[in-house]
Amino acid sequence: MDNSPISLLERAAWRRERSMPSMPEVSGSIPIRGGTRWRRALAFMGPGYLVAVGYMDPGNWATSIAGGSRYGYALLTVALVSNIMAIILQALCSRLAIATGRDLAQACRDAYSKPVAWVLWALAELAICATDLAEVIGTAIGLNLLFGVPLEIGVLVTALDVFLILYLQNLGFRWVEAFVIALLAVIAVCFGIQIALADPQWGLVIRGFAPTTEIITNPDMLYLALGILGATVMPHNLYLHSGIVQTRAYGDTLPEKREALRYATLDSTLALMFALTINASLLILAAAAFHHTGRTEIAELGEAHTLLQPLLGSAIAPTLFGLSLLCCGLNSTVTATMAGQIVMEGFINFRLAPWLRRLVTRGIAIVPAAAVTIAYGESGTAKLLIFSQVILSLQLPFAVIPLVTLTASKAKMGVMVAPRWLTVVAGIIAAIIVALNIKLLVDFVLG
Structure with a gap:
């Protein structure tokens, strides 16, 4: 009897046999050693934190700062x-x-017809370019805030990170994970210090996590809430996570795969709770530093940086803000590159050298970012950042719906098909995301 989750009969549900795994140069490269459960669980820690990076990119920063400065802690529940x-x-x-x-x-690619797969590929590439555009802008603003590098030059400098990523990948995938986690630690320390300086009202912070009907009844508040949601669930992360989890050599038997699923889910859950902490810290900082001092119209990252010193009474506050933004931008560029590689190889089985793929993706993002910063300066980059989030919102349903439907199919998933309750919950989430992102897009079009 075939004990593997995908038997020969179940494989017939796919259009064709799968080809080489995602990122073959690192697939299965991290062994899952024996020993205690803690040791095996530790071997799975890492991919979740690469995914978490996408949940705290510059797009999240802009929406969280705007929400906190305007409505205080009320949007923490969102x-x-x-x-x-x-x-x-x-x-x-x-x-x-x-x-x-x-x-x-x-x-x-294996489940849908070729025309459908090519359309999904084009939309996924568009989303990754939009994501990379946000990272380019965020990194350039971080360089400007910390070192005074003009935005136009900062946008061009971001192309150099391709060499850093290539170097880390040559050392091994664990080095990539270590680099990302180290920058996440820097971000956490920076925000911890800034929150301490801001001294928020913790009673109001706790109350902010409770739902309020004002979010629905207040149109302006609803718009910001939709922006937070649209900037949180990122389509490229869905492709990324399903690829990099396969860097673990977890085995082929059903018990081994069940254990791998348990530890991988634990990894991503803990990492995303960390991402929630960072996003909540952004909103709390904006509420404490801006909303409660009467500055309720702060929306641009540079403006927030400038006002932190006089409002918090510390010269280190804006430096910490700029440093954490720069770390965030660098981290996001690493994961966007990997997502781009997974999408291109997975959808159309077209493989490029990682450095070449990186340069192509970054070049597509740099051209509009450089043009806008030269023509309009910082205010233009803020608008371009918002536009990139709208593109992501438009593409999101084309990643979420296939994910939910594929994992609900026993013919394709075998005995590891998603439980009915999980499929129902995921379906509701998909419907909410689709509806809210459509509204966000309509609001954007209508001005």
Whole structure:
């Protein structure tokens, strides 16, 4: 009897046999050693934190700062709900990858007709370019705030990170994870110090996590809430997670894959709770530093940086803000590169050298970013940042819906098919995301 999650009969549900795994140069490169459960669980820690990076990119910064400065702590509940949605969707990504040996891009290519797969590929590439555009702008602003580098030059400098990523990948995938986690630690320390300086009202912070009907009844508040949701669940993260979880050599038997799913879900859940902490810290900082001092119209990152010193009474506050933004931008560029590689190889089985793929993706992002910064300066980059989030919102349903439907199919998932309750919850989440992102897009079009 075949004990593997995908038997020969079940494989017939796919259009064709899958090809080479995602990022073959690192696939299965991290052994899962024997010993205690803690040691095996530790071997799975890492991919979740690369995914978490996408939940705290410059797009999240802009929406969280705007929400906190305008409405105080009230939108913390939106950040919490958005994070819960993300945890469930990323858990489905792990399930798909471990059960089938496919990333989401490969699964879409094998399950759908060729024209549909090519359309999904084009939309995924558009989303990754939009993501990279946000990272370019965020990194350039961070360089400007810390070192006074003009935005136009900062945008061009961001192309150099391709060499850093290539170097880390040559050392091994664990080095990539270590680099990302180290920068996340820097971000956490920076925000910890800034929150301490801001001295928020913790009673109001706790109350902010409770739902309020004002979010629905107040149109302006609803718009910002939709922006927070749209900037939280990122389509490229779904492709990314389903690819990098396969860097673990977890084995082929059903017990081994069930254990891998359990530890991978634990990894992504803990990492996304960390991401919630960072996003909540952004909103809390904006509420304490701006909203409660009467500055309720702060929306641009540079403006927030400038006002932190006089409002918090410390010269180190703006430096910490700029440093954490720069770390965030660098981290996000690493994960966007990997997502781009997974999408291109998975959907159309077209493989480029990682450095060449990086330069192509970064070049597509740099051209509009450089043009806007030269023509309009910082105010233009803020508008471009918002536009990139709208593009992501438009593409999101085309990643979420295939993920939910594929993991709900027993013919494709075998015995590791998602439980009915999980499929129902994920379906509700998908419907909410689709509806809210459509509204966000309509509001954007209508001005």
